[in-house]
Structure formats: structure tokens, C-alpha cells
Amino acid sequence: MSIQTIGVIGAGQMGNGIAHVMALAGYDVLMTDISQEALDAALAGIDGNMARQVSRGKIAEADMTAAMKRIGTTLALSDLGASDLVIEAATERESVKQAIFEDLQPHLQPHTILTSNTSSISITRLASRTDRPERFMGFHFMNPVPVMQLVELIRGIATDEPTYTACREVVDRLGKTAASAEDFPGFIVNRILMPMINEAVYTLYEGVGNVQSIDQSMKLGANHPMGPLELADFIGLDTCLAIMNVLHDGLADTKYRPCPLLTKYVEAGWLGRKTQRGFYDYR
Ligand code: CAA
Numbered sequence: 366m367s368i369q370t371i372g373v374i375g376a377g378q379m380g381n382g383i384a385h386v387m388a389l390a391g392y393d394v395l396m397t398d399i400s401q402e403a404l405d406a407a408l409a410g411i412d413g414n415m416a417r418q419v420s421r422g423k424i425a426e427a428d429m430t431a432a433m434k435r436i437g438t439t440l441a442l443s444d445l446g447a448s449d450l451v452i453e454a455a456t457e458r459e460s461v462k463q464a465i466f467e468d469l470q471p472h473l474q475p476h477t478i479l480t481s482n483t484s485s486i487s488i489t490r491l492a493s494r495t496d497r498p499e500r501f502m503g504f505h506f507m508n509p510v511p512v513m514q515l516v517e518l519i520r521g522i523a524t525d526e527p528t529y530t531a532c533r534e535v536v537d538r539l540g541k542t543a544a545s546a547e548d549f550p551g552f553i554v555n556r557i558l559m560p561m562i563n564e565a566v567y568t569l570y571e572g573v574g575n576v577q578s579i580d581q582s583m584k585l586g587a588n589h590p591m592g593p594l595e596l597a598d599f600i601g602l603d604t605c606l607a608i609m610n611v612l613h614d615g616l617a618d619t620k621y622r623p624c625p626l627l628t629k630y631v632e633a634g635w636l637g638r639k640t641q642r643g644f645y646d647y648r
Contacts, residue, residue, distance in 0.1 A: 366527060371392045371393070371395070371449070372396075373395070373451075374397055374445065374453040374454060375455040376404050377398075377403070381408075383454055383506055386511055386541075387539070388436045389415075390539045391538070395439060395448065396436060396438050399440070401440060443468075445472070446477075447474065449478070450477070450480065451473075452481075452482055453480065453482060453483075457604055462486065466495050478528050478532065482504055483503060484505060484552075485608045489522045498521060498522075498524075499525040500524075501523070501528070502520060502528055503546075505546075507554065516536045516544070517543075517544050519546045519552050520545075550611050562600075563624050567626075598638050599638055602627060602635065602637050606631045
């Protein structure tokens with residue numbers, strides 16, 4: 366099946382990154398969120414990120430202009446019904462995602478593929494509550510979307526082959542690399558990355574190192590582009606905690622126990638860059 370129109374649900378850092386790369390690859394994008402402010406901020410963010418790519422010679426100005434024209438926004442979820450492919454990138458809460466799919470479903474065309482950018486929620490379970498489990502998949506981008514090369518593609522138990530192939534072709538057209546992951550908690554990237562971040566928080570909690578020494582050790586000692594605490598702030602501490610809880614609940618092993626300090630930061634509303642405060646202070 367040929368995909369040309371892509372609906373993106375959620376205009377946050379993942380949603381606007383997805384709209385950005387899809388539009389640059391020539392897809393028509395319709396992005397939705399619950400407030401006009403969120404949509405306006407997303408468009409401004411995409412504009413700024415593309416302008417930076419132009420200034421660094423990564424893309425031509427004409428390509429940016431054409432891509433920006435391909436991105437439409439709407440507050441009406443039902444408008445996404447005409448899409449060939451929908452990528453949900455809303456809040457990482459199962460009840461929220463489920464409610465979105467329920468509201469959207471009556472408006473969809475029969476052939477529309479539904480996907481979720483969830484970083485850890487079961488694709489099989491999300492799919493089972495829709496009218497199209499065979500045309501449902503995990504389509505998981507990494508942050509920042511315009512920069513990161515990988516997309517995890519996760520089949521639910523019922524996902525059919527044409528759906529997988531169609532999504533794979535989209536990833537190819539983006540010039541990104543698809544990693545096929547089975548539907549188990551955290552898939553591949555977060556199954557490995559989050560326990561490392563959680564362990565870094567334990568390292569801080571137990572006083573083995575301070576924020577700076579932990580991050581510097583992993584940057585200079587393991588060649589990571591960002592230290593684990595800086596990366597946690599970048600991803601969002603609430604997201605990190607949510608993923609650790611999914612690993613802990615789903616795999617029932619104490620090695621995935623979220624660090625109490627991570628929980629405390631989230632309870633304090635110190636969620637990282639997005640709230641200006643996390644392991645670092647951005648104010
Ligand atoms: N849009 C477009 N381009 C962007 C961008 C964005 N949002 N953010 C950064 N860039 C570009 C910059 O323009 C720059 O381009 P050039 O190479 O052409 O100069 C390049 O990325 C590097 O950016 P900076 O020079 O500003 O900064 P940096 O060298 O420190 O790199 C980084 C920034 C790419 C984010 C790097 O630190 C990095 O790779 N960090 C690790 C990111 C990571 O691990 N992401 C995965 C998180 S896990 C996840 O996403 C899954 C999940 O479910 C939680």
C-alpha cells in the first residue's frame with residue numbers, strides 16, 4: 366500500500382520531530398494536539414530546527430520551505446481520519462493513548478495503519494483495543510528525532526506483514542534505519558538504556574559520585590555523547606520513571622526497581638529540561 370498522508374497525534378518534542386522528518390521526506394503531515402498553543406509552539410520549534418539544518422548546510426532552503434508547507438495542524442482529532450498512516454505520540458499513559466484511539470477509530474479509513482510511538486507500553490495490548498489489531502504497530506522514534514538514525518518497529522501479536530512492510534518503507538524513505546523489536550517491555554533500546562540511567566541515579570543516590578562526576582565518567586570513560594543524568598533530563602524524568610515501572614511490572618525482576626531518588630524528583634515536579642529543573646538547573 367502506498368502512504369502519502371501522515372497524521373501525527375501530539376505536538377510535543379517527539380510529535381513535532383516526527384512531523385519535521387516526515388515533511389522533509391515529502392509526506393503530507395497533519396498534526397493535532399489539545400491546544401492551539403501546543404500546535405503553535407510545535408510549528409515554531411520545527412521552523413527553528415529546520416532553519417538550523419539550513420544554516421549548517423544539511424538541507425536546502427527550498428526544501429525547508431516546501432516541507433513547512435506540507436505540515437498542517439488541527440485541533441480536531443477526527444480530521445486525521447483521512448490519513449494513510451497515523452502515528453500517536455501523545456503522553457506516555459496507556460489510558461490516554463487508549464482514549465485517543467477510541468475517539469479516532471470511527472473516522473478512519475479502512476486501510477489506515479495505526480501506530481504508536483510508545484517507548485514501552487505493550488503494542489499487543491494497545492492494538493487489541495482497536496478495531497484493527499492487524500494494522501497496528503509500534504513506530505518508535507528516538508529523541509531528537511531529526512538527528513537520531515534509529516526507528517524501532519514493533520509488531521504486536523496480530524500485526525500483519527503488509528502493515529510491517531508499509532511502515533518499513535516509510536522508515537527507508539526517511540533515510541533512517543529500522544530495528545525490528547519484539548513486543549516485550551521496553552523493546553530493545555529502553556530495555557537497555559533505562560536500567561543504565563536508573564543505575565546512574567542509584568550511583569548518585571548512594572553517593573558514589575556527584576552529578577558532574579557521573580556524567581563526565583560516562584562521557585569520557587564510555588564515549589557516550591551525553592552523560593546518563595543529562596540524558597535523563599533530556600528525555601524527561603517522568604518518562605524515565607514510567608518506563609522503569611513498565612520494566613519492573615512487566616518483567617517482575619527487582620533489578621528494574623526504579624531508584625527512590627528518581628521517584629522523588631518526579632514527585633517534586635523536577636522533570637528535567639521541560640520544567641527547567643532536573644538533575645541540572647536550567648533556570
Ligand atoms: N532538530 C534538528 N537538529 C538537531 C536537533 C533537533 N531537535 N537537536 C540537535 N540537532 C543537530 C544540531 O543542529 C547539530 O547538527 P550538526 O552536526 O550539523 O552541527 C547536531 O544535532 C549536534 O547538535 P549540537 O551541536 O547542538 O549538540 P551535540 O553535539 O551535543 O549533540 C545530541 C546533541 C545529538 C542530542 C547528542 O548529545 C546526542 O546524541 N545525545 C544522545 C541522545 C540520545 O541518546 N537519544 C536517545 C534518547 S532515548 C529515546 O529517545 C527513546 C525513548 O523512548 C526515551
